[in-house]
Amino acid sequence: xxxxxxxxxxxxxxxxxxxxxxxxxxxxxxxxxxxxxxxxxxxxxxxxxxxxxxxxxxxxxxxxxxxxxxxxxxxxxxxxxxxxxxxxxxxxxxxxxxxxxxxxxxxxxxxxxxxxxxxxxxxxxxxxxxxxxxxxxxxxxxxxxxxxxxxxxxxxxxxxxxxxxxxxxxxxxxxxxxxxxxxxxxxxxxxxxxxxxxxxxxxxxxxxxxxxxxxxxxxxxxxxxxxxxxxxxxxxxxxxxxxxxxxxxxxxxxxxxxxxxxxxxxxxxxxxxxxxxxxxxxxxxxxxxxxxxxxx
Amino acid sequence: xxxxxxxxxxxxxxxxxxxxxxxxxxxxxxxxxxxxxxxxxxxxxxxxxxxxxxxxxxxxxxxxxxxxxxxxxxxxxxxxxxxxxxxxxxxxxxxxxxxxxxxxxxxxxxxxxxxxxxxxxxxxxxxxxxxxxxxxxxxxxxxxxxxxxxxxxxxxxxxxxxxxxxxxxxxxxxxxxxxxxxxxxxxxxxxxxxxxxxxxxxxxxxxxxxxxxxxxxxxxxxxxxxxxxxxxxxxxxxxxxxxxxxxxxxxxxxxxxxxxxxxxxxxxxxxxxxxxxxxxxxxxxxxxxxxxxxxxxxxxxxxxxxxxxxx
Amino acid sequence: xxxxxxxxxxxxxxxxxxxxxxxxxxxxxxxxxxxxxxxxxxxxxxxxxxxxxxxxxxxxxxxxxxxxxxxxxxxxxxxxxxxxxxxxxxxxxxxxxxxxxxxxxxxxxxxxxxxxxxxxxxxxxxxxxxxxxxxxxxxxxxxxxxxxxxxxxxxxxxxxxxxxxxxxxxxxxxxxxxxxxxxxxxxxxxxxxxxxxxxxxxxxxxxxxxxxxxxxxxxxxxxxxxxxxxxxxxxxxxxxxxxxxxxxxxxxxxxxxxxxxxxxxxxxxxxxxxxxxxxxxx
Numbered sequence: 001x002x003x004x005x006x007x008x009x010x011x012x013x014x015x016x017x018x019x020x021x022x023x024x025x026x027x028x029x030x031x032x033x034x035x036x037x038x039x040x041x042x043x044x045x046x047x048x049x050x051x052x053x054x055x056x057x058x059x060x061x062x063x064x065x066x067x068x069x070x071x072x073x074x075x076x077x078x079x080x081x082x083x084x085x086x087x088x089x090x091x092x093x094x095x096x097x098x099x100x101x102x103x104x105x106x107x108x109x110x111x112x113x114x115x116x117x118x119x120x121x122x123x124x125x126x127x128x129x130x131x132x133x134x135x136x137x138x139x140x141x142x143x144x145x146x147x148x149x150x151x152x153x154x155x156x157x158x159x160x161x162x163x164x165x166x167x168x169x170x171x172x173x174x175x176x177x178x179x180x181x182x183x184x185x186x187x188x189x190x191x192x193x194x195x196x197x198x199x200x201x202x203x204x205x206x207x208x209x210x211x212x213x214x215x216x217x218x219x220x221x222x223x224x225x226x227x228x229x230x231x232x233x234x235x236x237x238x239x240x241x242x243x244x245x246x247x248x249x250x251x252x253x254x255x256x257x258x259x260x261x262x263x264x265x266x267x268x269x270x271x272x273x274x275x276x277x278x279x280x281x282x283x284x285x286x287x288x289x290x291x292x293x294x295x296x
Numbered sequence: 297x298x299x300x301x302x303x304x305x306x307x308x309x310x311x312x313x314x315x316x317x318x319x320x321x322x323x324x325x326x327x328x329x330x331x332x333x334x335x336x337x338x339x340x341x342x343x344x345x346x347x348x349x350x351x352x353x354x355x356x357x358x359x360x361x362x363x364x365x366x367x368x369x370x371x372x373x374x375x376x377x378x379x380x381x382x383x384x385x386x387x388x389x390x391x392x393x394x395x396x397x398x399x400x401x402x403x404x405x406x407x408x409x410x411x412x413x414x415x416x417x418x419x420x421x422x423x424x425x426x427x428x429x430x431x432x433x434x435x436x437x438x439x440x441x442x443x444x445x446x447x448x449x450x451x452x453x454x455x456x457x458x459x460x461x462x463x464x465x466x467x468x469x470x471x472x473x474x475x476x477x478x479x480x481x482x483x484x485x486x487x488x489x490x491x492x493x494x495x496x497x498x499x500x501x502x503x504x505x506x507x508x509x510x511x512x513x514x515x516x517x518x519x520x521x522x523x524x525x526x527x528x529x530x531x532x533x534x535x536x537x538x539x540x541x542x543x544x545x546x547x548x549x550x551x552x553x554x555x556x557x558x559x560x561x562x563x564x565x566x567x568x569x570x571x572x573x574x575x576x577x578x579x580x581x582x583x584x585x586x587x588x589x590x591x592x593x594x595x596x597x598x599x600x601x602x603x604x605x606x607x
Numbered sequence: 608x609x610x611x612x613x614x615x616x617x618x619x620x621x622x623x624x625x626x627x628x629x630x631x632x633x634x635x636x637x638x639x640x641x642x643x644x645x646x647x648x649x650x651x652x653x654x655x656x657x658x659x660x661x662x663x664x665x666x667x668x669x670x671x672x673x674x675x676x677x678x679x680x681x682x683x684x685x686x687x688x689x690x691x692x693x694x695x696x697x698x699x700x701x702x703x704x705x706x707x708x709x710x711x712x713x714x715x716x717x718x719x720x721x722x723x724x725x726x727x728x729x730x731x732x733x734x735x736x737x738x739x740x741x742x743x744x745x746x747x748x749x750x751x752x753x754x755x756x757x758x759x760x761x762x763x764x765x766x767x768x769x770x771x772x773x774x775x776x777x778x779x780x781x782x783x784x785x786x787x788x789x790x791x792x793x794x795x796x797x798x799x800x801x802x803x804x805x806x807x808x809x810x811x812x813x814x815x816x817x818x819x820x821x822x823x824x825x826x827x828x829x830x831x832x833x834x835x836x837x838x839x840x841x842x843x844x845x846x847x848x849x850x851x852x853x854x855x856x857x858x859x860x861x862x863x864x865x866x867x868x869x870x871x872x873x874x875x876x877x878x879x880x881x882x883x884x885x886x887x888x889x
Binding site for chain 2: 018019021022025026028029030031032033035036037039040042043046047050093094095097098100101102105106114115117118119120121122124125126127128129130131132133135136137140157160161164188190211214215217218219220221224225227230247250251254255262265266269272273276280
């Protein structure tokens with residue numbers, strides 16, 4: 001090394017320190033990333049440890065009971081299916097409709113921007129505030145009472161922003177050239193959307209919709225406020241029945257001091273996570289299948 | 297439009313055109329209504345909260361609401377100071393962020409600057425799973441594991457319910473949010489900046505922390521603010537893990553009641569509609585809504601400033 | 608391309624098209640489309656200015672010029688596709704069979720069903736071959752036999768023999784050249800009077816290109832064709848009339864010359880045309 005490019009001792013030493021710091025930092029960063037996974041694994045292990053034994057076919061088919069060993073999730077599971085099913089029926093068409101309007105038809109003016117900003121803000125409102133809205137509007141003002149319908153209407157408002165955002169992404173994924181080709185044949189914008197864009201966007205949209213519904217199935221707070229009951233020893237039969245949902249049943253059991261109820265809660269959590277896993281698997285399968293068909 | 301020689305096979309009569317437009321008009325109107333529903337929702341939320349809160353503030357002075365240090369609306373001797381609920385909410389959120397932000401940011405730096413695409417492809421979805429777990433599960437985790445195993449063993453903590461327990465559970469919930477948004481912000485920084493850093497002789501960590509991080513700063517701050525908004529509004533974890541007795545204290549080892557937890561408490565009871573107790577949940581809801589709205593608006597503003605620069 | 612020593616422009620113009628050759632610009636009665644004083648903007652930017660043009664019936668008219676001269680913009684104004692871009696604006700008139708398509712009250716949807724378009728990059732719908740051709744017929748309320756109409760179009764587009772036994776197959780599985788012929792079949796299925804083609808061969812290999820050029824000549828027996836191309840040999844090979852566009856200092860495109868192709872290429876009136884054709888500019 002010539003004197004022109006020689007680096008002094010001081011610089012060499014600092015380089016060493018910098019490299020050591022770099023390596024140490026690299027380790028810490030990997031630990032941080034691993035911490036998240038570790039927490040997830042820990043969570044699952046705790047739940048499994050507590051709840052696996054309690055899980056049984058009886059558990060799924062029995063009603064809740066004051067006797068911990070006999071308590072089951074039947075009514076809660078049915079209630080969840082009713083509420084989330086009804087939420088899907090309400091929120092999905094409206095959400096897709098809103099997405100189509102915003103993506104394909106809305107003019108670029110202040111009203112459109114207001115609606116879009118609004119949707120973004122609504123996505124950040126705590127779900128319990130939706131519960132308050134549902135309580136005052138659906139339960140009281142519309143006099144629906146503490147029913148499945150009131151719960152589903154409330155939950156629809158909660159998931160609507162998510163459905164709209166995912167549906168818009170699905171629509172955006174369809175290349176503009178398809179719309180161009182359709183319009184050039186003399187199709188109206190609606191004909192273009194209905195016959196070409198929507199069918200092509202269906203796959204990604206369905207994925208987003210299912211993910212939104214899987215959010216809905218885990219929602220607890222707004223349904224508590226709207227009046228889901230804590231103790232429901234019967235099957236809900238229709239949208240105007242009282243009800244409870246799985247996360248609320250779990251919450252109920254968690255709130256009891258007896259460890260036997262905590263075991264029931266853990267078993268309920270396993271069922272809830274299994275349902276979520278199933279829904280996410282379906283969403284991923286749909287995405288995979290629709291991407292294979294698409295070829296663009 | 298008159299046609300010179302209309303081909304017989306393909307009908308294009310003006311009548312058919314007009315019919316088509318007529319048929320499509322109500323469809324477009326319906327689509328617009330679907331989009332406008334969001335505005336009605338916001339209006340509905342504001343109207344409902346404000347209406348009941350106004351009724352509340354007719355009986356309780358807003359000064360007492362904001363300055364009184366006791367919250368006992370369900371007791372015989374009623375005090376309506378919201379400070380204990382507010383302080384609990386913010387203490388828990390701050391503690392949760394104090395854990396989630398460093399860890400989340402670290403994970404984000406790793407994913408953005410260090411990890412190979414294969415590792416990213418596995419790690420990112422795994423972290424997303426954390427975000428999808430229902431919050432009751434985190435509540436369960438807090439009182440069956442965090443409180444007894446961690447806090448009691450490490451700190452000799454006596455009570456099962458504490459702000460710290462809730463905060464630790466919440467930090468796991470917030471981790472993917474902070475990590476994912478920060479990583480997006482960092483990846484939006486153009487590669488040319490990194491190259492410049494490397495060309496000057498920096499190592500990977502220095503480039504990440506001295507070049508990329510400052511460039512992504514407003515995006516990262518937005519992520520933190522969004523996480524804060526999420527923490528403030530999070531209900532089930534605080535209800536299960538932090539306790540249900542309002543307590544104006546900065547000691548994280550004590551049990552306390554956060555804003556949303558109070559609303560749950562009243563909802564579970566048999567409060568008659570129209571009563572003062574009923575109205576308190578709307579007053580508290582309004583306070584909650586105002587806080588999260590302010591935080592979300594701040595985050596959106598930060599994000600728009602960030603995007604201006606990089607997109 | 609062109610030899611530098613030749614005294615004048617010497618692009619080869621193939622001879623055997625004498626019977627169809629025009630010797631003068633089209634008259635008003637012969638023009639199916641007449642453009643008058645057309646200017647088009649994208650927001651504040653003017654892309655073409657002051658275009659006056661007559662597109663003759665059942666002939667092939669080529670629009671050539673260097674990139675940025677507004678060729679695509681011009682052709683998109685002819686079937687009201689230009690206005691789909693947000694902030695787009697048009698001034699002037701485009702008369703189709705004597706009537707201004709930009710007059711208030713004219714439905715652009717109808718204009719597009721009578722003036723069809725084929726795009727630079729083939730864009731078949733992600734559906735079956737049959738459905739691609741049938742779509743235009745369905746939405747325009749076709750009452751006849753769909754299968755026959757689809758077969759007619761595919762034959763006219765010289766694609767029938769290649770796809771007759773796989774009509775149900777997804778159109779995206781065809782080769783690029785086949786997809787473009789499918790797009791042509793799709794466009795002519797609705798029996799437009801004019802077919803616009805925006806650089807239809809630029810994404811295709813030379814063999815597919817020649818097939819489509821042959822197809823164009825056949826089609827021009829029934830349809831008026833306007834083609835934008837940056838390939839001068841193609842314009843010389845295929846078209847009866849040629850319009851030359853250039854970019855002015857304000858970056859707006861304007862019409863330099865328009866006339867029968869043979870004349871434009873062998874005896875251009877404007878020095879700029881000659882400069883472009885001999886490759887000195889553009």
